[in-house]
Amino acid sequence: MSLRIALLGLLTAAGPSSGYDLAKSFESSLNYVWQAGHSQIYPELVKMAADGLVTADAEGARGRKTYTITPEGAEQLRAWLMEQTPSLTVRSESALQAFLLPLLDPQDAVAVLDRLRERYVKKLEMLEALCADTSAGEKFGRYALDHGIRHVRTTVEWADDTIADLRARG
Amino acid sequence: MSLRIALLGLLTAAGPSSGYDLAKSFESSLNYVWQAGHSQIYPELVKMAADGLVTADAEGARGRKTYTITPEGAEQLRAWLMEQTPSLTVRSESALQAFLLPLLDPQDAVAVLDRLRERYVKKLEMLEALCADTSAGEKFGRYALDHGIRHVRTTVEWADDTIADLRARG
DNA sequence: GAGTGACATGTAAGAATTTACATGTCAAAA
DNA sequence: TTTTGACATGTAAATTCTTACATGTCACTC
Numbered sequence: 307m308s309l310r311i312a313l314l315g316l317l318t319a320a321g322p323s324s325g326y327d328l329a330k331s332f333e334s335s336l337n338y339v340w341q342a343g344h345s346q347i348y349p350e351l352v353k354m355a356a357d358g359l360v361t362a363d364a365e366g367a368r369g370r371k372t373y374t375i376t377p378e379g380a381e382q383l384r385a386w387l388m389e390q391t392p393s394l395t396v397r398s399e400s401a402l403q404a405f406l407l408p409l410l411d412p413q414d415a416v417a418v419l420d421r422l423r424e425r426y427v428k429k430l431e432m433l434e435a436l437c438a439d440t441s442a443g444e445k446f447g448r449y450a451l452d453h454g455i456r457h458v459r460t461t462v463e464w465a466d467d468t469i470a471d472l473r474a475r476g
Numbered sequence: 477m478s479l480r481i482a483l484l485g486l487l488t489a490a491g492p493s494s495g496y497d498l499a500k501s502f503e504s505s506l507n508y509v510w511q512a513g514h515s516q517i518y519p520e521l522v523k524m525a526a527d528g529l530v531t532a533d534a535e536g537a538r539g540r541k542t543y544t545i546t547p548e549g550a551e552q553l554r555a556w557l558m559e560q561t562p563s564l565t566v567r568s569e570s571a572l573q574a575f576l577l578p579l580l581d582p583q584d585a586v587a588v589l590d591r592l593r594e595r596y597v598k599k600l601e602m603l604e605a606l607c608a609d610t611s612a613g614e615k616f617g618r619y620a621l622d623h624g625i626r627h628v629r630t631t632v633e634w635a636d637d638t639i640a641d642l643r644a645r646g
Numbered sequence: 647g648a649g650t651g652a653c654a655t656g657t658a659a660g661a662a663t664t665t666a667c668a669t670g671t672c673a674a675a676a
Numbered sequence: 677t678t679t680t681g682a683c684a685t686g687t688a689a690a691t692t693c694t695t696a697c698a699t700g701t702c703a704c705t706c
Binding site for chain 2: 671
C-alpha cells in the first residue's frame with residue numbers, strides 16, 4: 307500500500323510523470339522515509355493503471371510513458387491520508403546498529419558510533435544545503451525537509467551524548 | 477541480515493532464549509527500530525542453527541526450545557557491528573503520511589497531524605514511563621530508550637511547529 | 647564515426663515480510 | 677470442571693522488496 311500511496315503523492319505533487327521520473331523523485335525526495343527502485347515502480351504503475359488510479363499516455367520519445375493521476379487515484383490518496391492510522395514503528399538498520407552498540411566494549415562502541423556520527427553529520431550538511439536552496443522550498447518539500455533535518459540533528463546529538471557517556475565508562 | 481543480527485543481539489543481551497521469548501523481546505525492546513513476528517523468527521532460528529550461529533536445547537515444557545548463541549554467532553555479530561556500514565535510510569509509514577500532508581488543504585492537514593501528534597505523545601509518555609522505571613535501565617536498553625525518546629520528542633515538536641505553520645496559512 | 651552517459655523500460659529470481667491458518671500445553675480462576 | 681489466557685511452536689500463501697539481468701534511444705563529445 308505504501309508504495310502506491312507514495313506514487314500517488316508524487317504524481318499529485320509533481321504532475322504527470324514517467325516511471326523514470328518517479329524513481330528519480332523517490333531518490334531525491336521521499337528517500338528519507340520510503341525507498342523503491344524502478345523494478346518495483348514500473349510493475350506497480352501497471353497495476354495502478356489497471357485499477358484506474360492512473361492513466362498512461364501513449365509512448366513518447368525513447369519509449370517514455372507518462373502517467374497521470376485520475377480523480378479516483380486522488381480520492382484514494384486523500385482517503386488514505388485522512389482515514390489511515392499508520393504504524394508508528396520505523397525500520398532503520400543504523401538505529402539497529404546503534405541499539406546493539408552496548409554489546410561491544412566501550413572503546414569499540416565509541417569507534418563505531420564515531421563513524422556513524424560522521425555519516426549523519428554529512429547527511430545533515432547535505433539536507434541543510436538543500437534547505438538553504440530556495441528552489442527546494444516547493445510542493446511538500448518544506449515540511450518533509452524540516453522533519454528530516456530535525457531527526458538527523460537529533461541523531462547526531464544522541465550520538466554525541468552517547469559517545470561522551472561511553473568514554474566516561476570505558 | 478538484519479533479522480539475524482537482531483536475534484544474535486537479543487541472545488547476547490538476554491542470554492539463552494526460546495523463539496517465543498525472542499518474539500516478546502522484539503516487541504518490547506527492538507520494536508522501535510525493527511520488527512519481526514514469530515512466523516519469521518522460528519524459521520530463521522532453524523537456519524541460524526544450521527549455520528552454527530546458535531545451538532538449540534532439547535525441548536522443554538510445552539515444547540519449548542532454548543537457543544544459545546555460539547562463539548561463531550558472537551563473532552558474526554561483532555563483525556557486523558564493527559565492519560558494516562548500514563544504510564542511513566529509514567522506512568516509516570507515519571513519516572510518509574506526514575510528508576504527504578501538504579497535499580491536503582490546510583484544515584484537513586491540521587486534523588490529520590493533530591491525530592498523529594496525539595499518538596506520538598502517547599508513545600512518548602509510554603517510553604518516558606519505561607525510562608523512569610529503574611529496572612528498565614538494563615543491558616542495551618539505556619541508550620536505545622534514550623534514542624527512542626529523543627526521536628519521538630523531536631517528532632512531536634515538529635508536529636507542533638508544522639501545525640502552527642499550517643494554521644497560519646490556512 | 648565511435649564512445650560515453652543520461653534517459654527509459656522492462657523481467658526474473660530470490661529474499662524478506664506479513665497475514666492467516668493450525669496445533670497443542672499448562673496454570674489459574676470461575 | 678470447564679473455560680480462559682498466557683505459553684509455545686510451527687507452516688502456507690501472498691505480498692513486498694532487492695538484486696541482477698536485459699534491452700534500446702538520444703545527445704554530446706572526442
